[in-house]
Amino acid sequence: MRRLLGGMDIGGTKCAAVIGEASEDGIDIVGKRSFPTPGTPEETLAALIAALAALLEEHGAGGGEAGTSVAASSSEACGRRPALAAVGVSCGGPLDSEAGLVLSPPNLPGWDGIDVLTPLREAFGVPAALQNDANACALAEWRWGAGRGTRHMAFLTFGTGMGAGLILNGRLYAGANDMAGEVGHIRMRDEGPLGYGKAGSFEGFCSGGGMTRLGIGMIGEWLQAGKTTLLPTGADAEQSLTARLIFEAAEQGDELAALIVRVTGIELGRGLAVIVDMLNPEAIVIGSIYTRQERQLVPVVLETLRREALPRSLAACRILPSGLREHVGDAASLSVALHALET
Structure with a gap:
């Protein structure tokens, strides 16, 4: 049956x-x-x-x-x-x-x-x-x-928020009270966009909402410096800016959008380095935004990872987009x- x-x-x-x-x-x-x-x-x-x-x-x-x-x-x-x-x-x-x-x-x-x-x-x-x-x-x-065949794997959501699911020694690891994998709460910088209730957090830099808040802050500074951008500005930015618009503008050569993507990529690389060094996984699979925007993010993410992570640990780990995608x-x-x- x-x-x-x-x-x-x-x-x-x-x-x-x-x-x-x-x-x-x-x-x-x-x-x-x-x-x-x-x-x-x-x-x-x-x-x-x-x-x-x-x-x-x-x-x-x-x-x-x-x-x-x-x-x-x-x-x-x-x-x-x-x-x-x-x-x-x-x-x-x-x-x-x-x-x-x-x-x-x-x-x-x-x-x-x-x-x-x-x-x-x-x-x-x-x-x-x-x-x-x-x-x-x-x-x-x-x-x-994408994690099929591994015994040690992490999955990062990288969508509306940032969280992780952990497979360790071939088993789901949820922690003492289901709170394992809350990587979005890690503070990456003393200051930065708000995510998971904390300014400068991993989720603040590496989530859809976090990228939007990062972009709104950087747009103001950009305009004050007398520069132009394809991104919406002022009240329009508050209402209509999204991570998708940022990536699209970067693809069209917008200098500010490309800078926002680079900041996100750097912080994603730094967050991945923490996971690589702590858990020594065979693979880190990243969903949602990373899966759709891998081409723009990969160069800066890998550049940062090579600088931040232990070489031996990084050599054992693959950084992969979701195999199941949408x-x-x-x-x-x-x-x-x-x-x-x-x-």
């Missing part, structure tokens, strides 16, 4: 339910449903359960309304009808993965100690597990992406489901 994995991604603005089938060659995304995040945790969980149940019914893996055991109805099916094996949940932290609790993430107001696993186990009758989004992406890249978010929750079956 085919074995399906179910996944749920809980975000501040959008949620998704997904089903997939894992094989030795990777992960096949069978179906997906996305929707804006509802107002309350209870509404969100009910909508995710209904979406996953609908996907399973749509793909012949059992039926029933949300709140019934889809796994039970699947097990009654004959022949080769696929069955749901486990459900994984990916959500921004902080959280308690062992207890299955979401603990007041900044982008999910009202999610204060919310049990997300009990409703899933009751609805589907299968194992369910929860991990923060960085850990979930690390598992996905390790199993099916699908890493879908694969992330499914990797948590597979992890639930193996632990």
